[in-house]
Structures are given as C-alpha cells and as structure tokens.
Amino acid sequence: DGGITQSPKYLFRKEGQNVTLSCEQNLNHDAMYWYRQDPGQGLRLIYYSQIVNDFQKGDIAEGYSVSREKKESFPLTVTSAQKNPTAFYLCASSISRSSGTDTQYFGPGTRLTVL
Amino acid sequence: KQEVTQIPAALSVPEGENLVLNCSFTDSAIYNLQWFRQDPGKGLTSLLLIQSSQREQTSGRLNASLDKSSGRSTLYIAASQPGDSATYLCAVIFRGPGGSYIPTFGRGTSLIVHP
Numbered sequence: 096d097g098g099i100t101q102s103p104k105y106l107f108r109k110e111g112q113n114v115t116l117s118c119e120q121n122l123n124h125d126a127m128y129w130y131r132q133d134p135g136q137g138l139r140l141i142y143y144s145q146i147v148n149d150f151q152k153g154d155i156a157e158g159y160s161v162s163r164e165k166k167e168s169f170p171l172t173v174t175s176a177q178k179n180p181t182a183f184y185l186c187a188s189s190i191s192r193s194s195g196t197d198t199q200y201f202g203p204g205t206r207l208t209v210l
Numbered sequence: 211k212q213e214v215t216q217i218p219a220a221l222s223v224p225e226g227e228n229l230v231l232n233c234s235f236t237d238s239a240i241y242n243l244q245w246f247r248q249d250p251g252k253g254l255t256s257l258l259l260i261q262s263s264q265r266e267q268t269s270g271r272l273n274a275s276l277d278k279s280s281g282r283s284t285l286y287i288a289a290s291q292p293g294d295s296a297t298y299l300c301a302v303i304f305r306g307p308g309g310s311y312i313p314t315f316g317r318g319t320s321l322i323v324h325p
Contacts (some may be wrong), residue, residue: 137216137299137315137317137318138254138299140313151306151307198256198259199244199254199301204251204253206251
C-alpha cells in the first residue's frame, strides 16, 4: 500500500522531555510538511522540506526540530522548549518541490499529550 | 502574510440541501487552492485542487470555484447527505522565500447533515 504513516497514534510526554514523532512516506514525494492542529483551529505549519537534507521553518517552528536525511522520512522532535505541546500533529507530502500544482497527502496524525 | 478565512465556522442542515462553503484569502498571488475534508481525530483527505489558472473543478456532488481577483473560493455541495458530516478545510498555496511553496490553512467549516 502506498501512503503516509505516522507513529505513534497517541503519545504521552512528561514535562521537560523531548519526544520524536515519526513520519514515513512511500509515495516518492519530494516535499514533506509538519502541521500542528489545536481544537477549533486550522492547521499551522511547523516545518517543511522541499528536498533531502534541506528544510525551512514554518510559522510556529520555535520549540521544534526536524531532519530530512532520507527522502521517505521526516521526523519531528518536540523539545522541552515548546511551552504548550499538547496538540494533534499532522504530516503531509506532495510530489514536487518545483511545482505548486500538486496535491498534499496527509498521514493519520499523532495526538501528543503532555502530562 | 497570507491569511485564509472560512465562513461559516459551523453549519447544521437537513439532508438533501445544497450547501455553499466560503473561503477568502488576502493575497491574490496564489499558486493553487485545495479543499480538504477532515473527520474527527483523523488526517485530511483531499477533495479538490484548483490551479491558479483555473476557475473551477468538479468531482461528483462537489464543485469548487476560484476567483483570484476577489480572493475567494467557494465549495458547493449538492444534495447533502449525513455522510458529508465533517470539517471542511481550505488551503491556499503561495510562493514563499527561496521559491518554496507554502500552504496556509483556514480554520475550517464544521458541517453536520442530519437525516
């Protein structure tokens, strides 16, 4: 099956801990994105990557870090510097870094709760 | 900074009604606009993508239009069904720093279609 997978589905973190959310795609897409969604809110862009070994900050990058060592993987680390990390995190990918015409495909999401 | 607004925030209608969901954006220099559906606790599913050079797209009972000059898009749902109940999100893709393509999402319209 082709698609985007995110793991885990639910994640609990104690205050002061770093946690890493996994995002993997087997669609051979160049571009990958991380979003945060809070209740009643739209999606806010955390980081995006248009190509391997390159990524850019989105609107709310503070307290988060990413890496893009492989085309199919774009893990997101939520650090202890993120003051309010409890949210639903969504990963997405799209085909081409050079085109604005392609569709974004989303994973099922990870719900992070800080205890 | 691009801003995307969706009206109404919530909508409750009886089955069979034709619906209009609105999306407005502040910067007309967009590359494309995408409508998504999100079921509770799930990722997003792409419904329609309209390229900046297009005026509308249709898929089954769904029709999306785009008017760049006025900064508006409309999603029309014909003959609504209870299975259409979900949150509908509008995303605008615009050109960002370094030539990257950056999505900006509205907060969504929460739709309930009751039998």
